[in-house]
Amino acid sequence: MSANERLHIGIMGAGAIGGYVGGRLAAKGAVEVTLIGRRTLADAIAENGLTLRDFDHEDRVDASKVRIEEDPHLLSSCDVVFCCVKAGATAKVAKTLANVLQPTTVIVSLQNGVRNHEILREALPGNPVLPAVVGFNVIIRDGAVFQRALSGPLIIETRPEGQDRALVNALRAAGIDAEEVRPIAPEQWTKLVSNLNNAVGALSGSSTRDMILSRQYRRVIALLLDEALDVLDRAGVHAAKFRGVPLRIMSLIMKLPTPIVRLVVRAQLRVDPEARVSMWTDLERRRPTEVDFLNGEIVSLAEKHAMNAPANQRIVELVHNAERAGAGSPRMNAEMLLRRLKDAS
Ligand SMILES: NC(=O)c1ccc[n+]([C@@H]2O[C@H](COP(=O)([O-])OP(=O)(O)OC[C@H]3O[C@@H](n4cnc5c(N)ncnc54)[C@H](OP(=O)(O)O)[C@@H]3O)[C@@H](O)[C@H]2O)c1
Structure with a gap:
């Protein structure tokens, strides 16, 4: 060309x-x-x-x-x-x-x-x-x-x-x-890690904005994120910063009180208030999701390096259960999700 x-x-x-x-x-x-x-x-x-x-x-x-x-x-x-x-x-x-x-x-x-x-x-x-x-x-x-x-x-x-x-x-x-x-691999891994919350949005039916601004949902996301970052570290996979922020700092931000998170998000992102993750749309339309290519990738990488990624593995199972049930999003709230993922960990 x-x-x-x-x-x-x-x-x-x-x-x-x-x-x-x-x-x-x-x-x-x-x-x-x-x-x-x-x-x-x-x-x-x-x-x-x-x-x-x-x-x-x-x-x-x-x-x-x-x-x-x-x-x-x-x-x-x-x-x-x-x-x-x-x-x-x-x-x-x-x-x-x-x-x-x-x-x-x-x-x-x-x-x-x-x-x-x-x-x-x-x-x-x-x-x-x-x-x-x-x-x-x-x-x-x-x-x-x-x-x-x-x-x-x-x-x-x-x-x-x-x-x-x-x-x-x-x-x-x-x-x-x-x-x-x-190379693009560090950016791909960062995008993958930032998409681990898609499964949370799919299972809960919450909008992206509501998830970010709910401390309970952020605790669920932080659990998946911390586990994934441990796996990447152990596997020697380098991930890029997410919009200038190291992923470990992102995890810390997730654990801060909501008013502070609101300020950080306002400075970093423009999020449509109605936007939902596309994995939610897939469940609602009874189509297969990409969960195996996202959270499932963390589970595979963990296995390759003699580790476990129980929270990500559990959420993959929950999404597959919902796919099989064919009834759309099961609308699990944050407490329910946190309990299920913690039980697996
Ligand atoms: N949406 C986002 O905001 C976003 C952001 C970043 C990255 N991505 C990534 O981009 C990729 C696409 O996502 P998306 O949200 O754009 O998905 P999507 O809306 O489902 O778009 C894919 C389209 O391709 C059609 N298609 C599949 N096979 C086809 C074929 N053989 N001939 C003609 N059309 C065919 C699908 O139709 P059927 O549904 O009928 O099969 C669907 O309309 C995914 O990997 C996603 O993770 C998406």
Whole structure:
């Protein structure tokens, strides 16, 4: 890719993240964008176009500017494809991409967890695969309204010789705060650790904001966090700071009184009051969650290093129980969760 070419960017899995990133790129119009997604989203876009809602402004993108299809073969002429499906679907989608893409197509995994890029590399050994960490959150509202619910950058592990400059420029031109980093593993682990609370949000049904501002929920999250940090230390895994704050300090902050936490959060994050973790949405929609790629990853790492991670293991079991029950979020309150996790520890 040269810096002057008009890139063709594909989105594999136009859900919350894929729809937002693809929509932002399409809105700018400087690159060609093809989204591969479900019929329901395509119909919603055809009817009302696509809306990108940010904290202080909203952009509407006309349906004529958004190419959204179901057939992944339309990605065959892409220079770059963003893999935006849930982690449980990566292996299946990787096989599809292996049959469809040119060997020169760059694949960027925008997924949470630390393994998706490896799954993609295994299935597409000839293609450059770049891991990325999405530091912001997006929720879908009313069909094709993509609302950014948490601020943050999009961090990509680009290649060292500047081959990905055009891609980074395209993202920045589209208003996405793209950052380059090498290696990305410390950022991926930090994102994973910061997502350990997803299981708490899924099991409780509480909004992210309510969880952060409840001392009892913070005690549950701190239990999972401290256990994970001990495992990372023992395994020699280096995790980056979270928004400039070392993870051990984050754990200390979790244990402070709520008025102080409120001040810290106000300085660090913009959180939509209604935002809920996507694992909660998965339970509510009776879809498999990513818990094995988040808390489950801590359990696996602990096992590899002759340790236990009982609280994370217990919460993985609770989420799997809820998946199997198929009745949505079990709405367990903080006291109930704390008791269950402490009993396991
Ligand atoms: N949402 C966030 O704020 C956020 C933030 C940071 C990172 N992430 C990560 O980004 C990844 C995607 O999350 P998300 O929240 O965007 O998930 P999502 O809303 O479920 O989006 C994935 C979309 O891909 C579709 N899809 C799956 N396989 C497909 C196929 N073969 N053809 C066409 N469409 C297909 C899914 O449809 P079905 O549901 O019908 O399968 C779904 O609409 C996850 O790893 C997540 O952890 C998300």
